Amino acid sequence: MSSAHATVAEEEYRQTLFWLHEAGLPMTGANLARAMQLSAPTVHEMVRRLENDGYITRATDKTISFTGSGLAHATDVVSRHRLIERYLTDVVGVPWDDVHEEAENLEHNMSPRFEAYMREAIGDAKTCPHGHPIEVGTRIEGVPLADVQVGAKVTVLRFVIEGEDLLHVLMASGLEPGLQGILATADDDAVVVEAPDGSRAEVTPSVAATVSVLADPSPPARVTLPEQLVLAIKRYGR
Ligand SMILES: [Zn+2]
Ligand SMILES: [Zn+2]
Structure with missing residues (x-):
């Protein structure tokens, strides 16, 4: 596994794959494309790279799995990403709709020492500002x-x-x-x-x-990935 190959884009893929894994959704190219709102061919290219770099394996039915070291790496990065987001929101004052991109840039250049300072600074916060657990594995299902x-x-x-x-x-x-x-x-x-x-x-x-x-009352538990995200509400003369 060479970090020379690691790019911000690749990192984003690994985090999204980790998120599928965490959510219990099938780790497939199609779900990855949907989660990232990208085309299947774009995703396919990167999946091949991640496989070559030893982060994932692919079964004959195209299902993706993390390798042991791939999962350890992803867990580490995702946890740090969420910590940075919480720090940026609570301590620095960055609005929570802007912290994701900032954290993506910062998470690659973070010394363990600074990480410890951030942990101290966020007090007992348990999640990123979007609700994802900083300590992976403590997720509440909704x-x-x-x-x-x-x-x-x-x-x-x-x-x-x-x-x-x-x-x-x-x-x-x-x-x-x-x-x-x-x-x-x-x-x-x-x-x-x-x-x-x-x-x-x-x-x-x-x-x-x-x-x-x-x-x-609660509907049955499930996680969904919309085929296509419709962001704006249609208004009919309201
Ligand atoms: Zn984020
Ligand atoms: Zn977040």
Whole structure:
């Protein structure tokens, strides 16, 4: 495994593969493409590179698995990524919809000493600002907000996909990890969560599919990857 080959792009692939692994979704090129919102051929190329570099193996049915060292590396990087995001949000004051890209750049040049300072600085925070556990393996399972029925109580657990555009949309909607409310509307155009103070957070159903929540009553547990993300809500003369 040569780090000379490691690029920021490659790292992003490894993190997304790790996320599929963590979420219990099949690690396939198709799911990787969907999670990264990229075309299948683009993804295929990188998957071959990761295989050559010894991070992953591919079975005859095209299912991807981490090698032992590949998984150890991914766990390490993902945990550091989430720590940096939390540090940037809580200590530096970077808005949470901007920290993902910044963390991607920083996580490659981080000394263990500085990492220890960051850990100290974030206190007892357990997740990145998008709700993913810093200590890998302590993830609470949720259900997609898009599956929840009207009238149910919801608590936002995490934003499943950390794409820049998607995070901007989520920030603008008013949703955030830890938010509690009631599912007020769920139709083909919009999913709306109403908080106790009456404020309403509204997203499209495909964005709602990427928001993991605890719900009461709860639909069956599952993780979804929308085929295509529709970010903007269609307005019919409203
Ligand atoms: Zn991130
Ligand atoms: Zn995050």
